[in-house]
Amino acid sequence: MVSAYEVAATVPDPELPMLTLHDLGILRDVSEDGDTVIATITPTYSGCPAMREISADVQHRLHAAGFAKVTVRMQLAPAWSSDWITAAGRRKLATAGIAPPSAVAPRTRPIPLTLGQRPAVACPRCGSPRTTRTAAFSATACKSLHRCDACCEPFEQVKAI
Amino acid sequence: MSDDTPYEGLNEDSDDHRWAFGTGFTDPLQGIDTTVPAGLDAETLATYCLMLGDDALIYSHRLQQWMTRMPELEEETALANIALDLLGQARMLLARAAGIEGTTEDALAYFREEREYRNVRLVERLDEDFAELVGRLLIFSSWRLALFDKLAESRDPVLSAIAAKSVKELTYHRDYAAQWVVRLGDGTELSRKKMQAALETIWPLVDELFQTSLDPSIEPLLDRGEVDIVLDTVFATSTLDRPTLPAGAAVAGRTGRDGVHTEALGYVLTELQAIARQYPDAQW
Numbered sequence: 492m493v494s495a496y497e498v499a500a501t502v503p504d505p506e507l508p509m510l511t512l513h514d515l516g517i518l519r520d521v522s523e524d525g526d527t528v529i530a531t532i533t534p535t536y537s538g539c540p541a542m543r544e545i546s547a548d549v550q551h552r553l554h555a556a557g558f559a560k561v562t563v564r565m566q567l568a569p570a571w572s573s574d575w576i577t578a579a580g581r582r583k584l585a586t587a588g589i590a591p592p593s594a595v596a597p598r599t600r601p602i603p604l605t606l607g608q609r610p611a612v613a614c615p616r617c618g619s620p621r622t623t624r625t626a627a628f629s630a631t632a633c634k635s636l637h638r639c640d641a642c643c644e645p646f647e648q649v650k651a652i
Numbered sequence: 653m654s655d656d657t658p659y660e661g662l663n664e665d666s667d668d669h670r671w672a673f674g675t676g677f678t679d680p681l682q683g684i685d686t687t688v689p690a691g692l693d694a695e696t697l698a699t700y701c702l703m704l705g706d707d708a709l710i711y712s713h714r715l716q717q718w719m720t721r722m723p724e725l726e727e728e729t730a731l732a733n734i735a736l737d738l739l740g741q742a743r744m745l746l747a748r749a750a751g752i753e754g755t756t757e758d759a760l761a762y763f764r765e766e767r768e769y770r771n772v773r774l775v776e777r778l779d780e781d782f783a784e785l786v787g788r789l790l791i792f793s794s795w796r797l798a799l800f801d802k803l804a805e806s807r808d809p810v811l812s813a814i815a816a817k818s819v820k821e822l823t824y825h826r827d828y829a830a831q832w833v834v835r836l837g838d839g840t841e842l843s844r845k846k847m848q849a850a851l852e853t854i855w856p857l858v859d860e861l862f863q864t865s866l867d868p869s870i871e872p873l874l875d876r877g878e879v880d881i882v883l884d885t886v887f888a889t890s891t892l893d894r895p896t897l898p899a900g901a902a903v904a905g906r907t908g909r910d911g912v913h914t915e916a917l918g919y920v921l922t923e924l925q926a927i928a929r930q931y932p933d934a935q936w
Binding site: 542564566569628 | 737
C-alpha cells in the first residue's frame, strides 16, 4: 500500500497543475494519529483562493487510497518560500513555459526598497537573457509577467518570495 | 480525478467542492494552535488584530473598486493581486480576533456598524485619481511593511506568523507603488503636478498611522523615522516635495482607531455588507 505521505505529495496544485504539492513545497507534514491521517499544508500567499481546493483534493485522494479518516491542517510559520520548490518542480515549470523563481535574497533589515529594474529572467522558451518584465503581478499572485525580446513571446515567472 | 480534465474535479464530492464558484471559505486558521500565550491580555490582542484586520479589509475593498477602471490590463491584475493579498491578511487577522472574542470572521466583517470598525481613516478614502491611488498605496504599504516586520517578533505566535507571511507580500506592494510614484513624479509637468497634489491630499491622514493606544507588549511602537527614510528616498527620486501639512483634525481626540470615521466608510460598508445583510443565512 502506498504511504499516506506519497498519496498527499502527488496531489497536483490546482493553479500550477504540472506541479505536485510536494514539488511546490506546500505539503509540510503527513502524520498518523491512531486511525486518522493528519496532513499539514501551508499557503503560498495570504489570499490564495486555492487553499480550500487543495485541502479538499488531499482529503479526497487519501479517502480514495483507503485512508478513512483524514484531517487537513494549516500551518503559517515559517512562511512559504519559493526556495522550497524542488529541483524537479523547477524543471517542470520550465518545461511548461514558466520561468522558475530566482533564489530569495537573504533577509535584511530594513527591507530594501527596489526602485530600479530587477535582474532579467532567462526566457523559458528560447533561453535568451534579453527579456523585459512587463508586470510585477500576473494572473495569479505568485507569478510576474515578462516578454522575451529575442523570440517575442510573453511568459510568466514564479516570483521569489 | 483525472488530471487532464481539471473541470471534472468540480463535480466530485458533489456540492462540497466548488471553490471556482466562490464557495467553501473555511477558517483561515484551521488546525492552528490559537491559545493566547500566558501574560498577554487576550482582549487587547483581539482589539489589535481587529485594527490591523480592518485596515486591510477596508483598503482591499477600496482597491477592488478600481477593477475595470485601471489604465492597462497589467495594472489591473497587479492591483487585483494586491487587494487579494490584503483580503487574505484581513481574513487571518479577523479570524484571530473572532476566535478570542467567541464570534466569527464573517460576523466581524459583515455585521458590525461603522463605529465598531477600528481602521485608520487613511484607508477609507475614495481615490480621486491614479496619482492618489499609488501615493496612498506607497504610504500605506511602507508603514504596514515596517510595522509587520516588527510584528514578526510578536509574543503572540499567531500574529507573528501572519505578520511574517505578510511581509513578503507587502514588499512587492511597496515596490509597485514606489515605482509608479517615481514614474509620475519624475514624468511630465502634468503628472508631477497631479502626483504632488495627491500627496498633499493624503498627508493629513498619515499621522494617525503612527498613533498607538494599546499595551506596548502587544502594539509595538514603530519608529516613524524608519518609514520616513523610505518615503524620502522615493520623493527625492521622483523630484517630489515632502508635504508639510499638519495632521488632520481628530474628533475630541478620537480617530479611526477609536471608531470615529469619515463619511467615506459608510459607502464602503454599504457595498461590502449588502449581500450578507440581505441574505443573513447564506452560505459561502
